[in-house]
Amino acid sequence: MNDTFGITPITDGILSYRMTGEQPLEGTTAIVTGASAGIGEQTARVLAADGAAVVLAARRERRLEDLADELESAHDTTAVAVPTDVTEEREVESLVEETVETFGGVDVLVNNAGTARGSDVTDLETDEYRTMMETNVDGVFFATRAALPSLIERDGHLVFVGSFAGQYPRPFNPVYAATKWAVRGFALSVEASVGPEGVAVTVVNPSEVRTEFGSEEGEPFEERFEPGEVTEPEEVAEAIGFAVRQDGSTLSEIDVYRRDKLGFF
Numbered sequence: 510m511n512d513t514f515g516i517t518p519i520t521d522g523i524l525s526y527r528m529t530g531e532q533p534l535e536g537t538t539a540i541v542t543g544a545s546a547g548i549g550e551q552t553a554r555v556l557a558a559d560g561a562a563v564v565l566a567a568r569r570e571r572r573l574e575d576l577a578d579e580l581e582s583a584h585d586t587t588a589v590a591v592p593t594d595v596t597e598e599r600e601v602e603s604l605v606e607e608t609v610e611t612f613g614g615v616d617v618l619v620n621n622a623g624t625a626r627g628s629d630v631t632d633l634e635t636d637e638y639r640t641m642m643e644t645n646v647d648g649v650f651f652a653t654r655a656a657l658p659s660l661i662e663r664d665g666h667l668v669f670v671g672s673f674a675g676q677y678p679r680p681f682n683p684v685y686a687a688t689k690w691a692v693r694g695f696a697l698s699v700e701a702s703v704g705p706e707g708v709a710v711t712v713v714n715p716s717e718v719r720t721e722f723g724s725e726e727g728e729p730f731e732e733r734f735e736p737g738e739v740t741e742p743e744e745v746a747e748a749i750g751f752a753v754r755q756d757g758s759t760l761s762e763i764d765v766y767r768r769d770k771l772g773f774f
């Protein structure tokens with residue numbers, strides 16, 4: 510593809526600036542929650558390729574360590590695994606404290622860890638309700654609260670992985686939807702509150718993505734959907750990377766939908 514108009518083309522999903530070896534996030538530190546799989550794992554790859562030191566948080570330690578090794582071998586950067594359950598306030602605080610002690614601060618927090626359980630309200634168990642609320646809402650609050658002082662100090666970037674389900678009503682899993690409406694409401698109001706202090710805030714809203722998501726209900730999305738049918742985690746990760754790369758970003762929200770999503774329920 511020719512760069513006829515001086516616009517950098519996208520080639521095979523890889524932004525061509527990467528071919529020049531440019532590392533726009535060099536010298537920055539990013540925490541990614543839910544980095545052991547799916548969107549978070551791919552986001553860690555994108556941010557490390559851009560030169561960020563990455564702090565990988567989730568519960569499955571072995572996966573995080575394998576990913577950290579892979580990223581350090583592939584890129585001229587540092588990657589550390591910090592096993593964290595985002596529903597545990599103290600663990601999330603330690604995650605941020607360890608990051609600040611090791612790297613001096615936090616430039617990017619990607620609030621990505623999330624889960625879905627059950628579907629209809631009438632059949633939803635209370636513990637399924639609590640798991641969704643504690644992971645998708647409490648976890649996001651704990652991480653944001655802990656990282657904000659450093660993000661403000663460093664003119665950092667807060668990214669929230671929202672959802673189509675947090676933007677439009679739909680006829681299944683209203684509690685999961687409610688958690689994502691909460692994430693967006695929180696994120697946009699945090700933007701209103703700390704935007705003037707130099708923190709960029711972006712909510713990235715995917716529709717269905719082919720990841721392990723849904724595995725608690727027996728069928729992960731990566732098996733339910735064929736390649737090409739819905740969004741791939743790499744595409745969402747690229748959207749997150751794009752947002753984080755903007756200096757003084759005003760990208761409040763990015764929607765990454767399957768092509769037929771607006772006509773499909």
Ligand SMILES: NC(=O)c1ccc[n+]([C@@H]2O[C@H](COP(=O)([O-])OP(=O)(O)OC[C@H]3O[C@@H](n4cnc5c(N)ncnc54)[C@H](OP(=O)(O)O)[C@@H]3O)[C@@H](O)[C@H]2O)c1
Nearest residue numbers: 543545546547548567568569594595623717718720721722
């Ligand atoms: N896939 C979709 O269709 C879709 C659509 C819209 C939005 N989203 C959102 O995208 C985000 C990522 O989902 P995904 O599709 O990448 O799903 P995934 O493949 O199932 O990955 C979920 C990640 O969250 C982590 N996680 C779950 N509970 C956690 C906890 N208590 N503490 C720490 N980490 C936890 C998991 O790690 P461990 O199990 O190792 O802890 C895993 O790394 C979620 O917020 C989800 O709601 C997904």
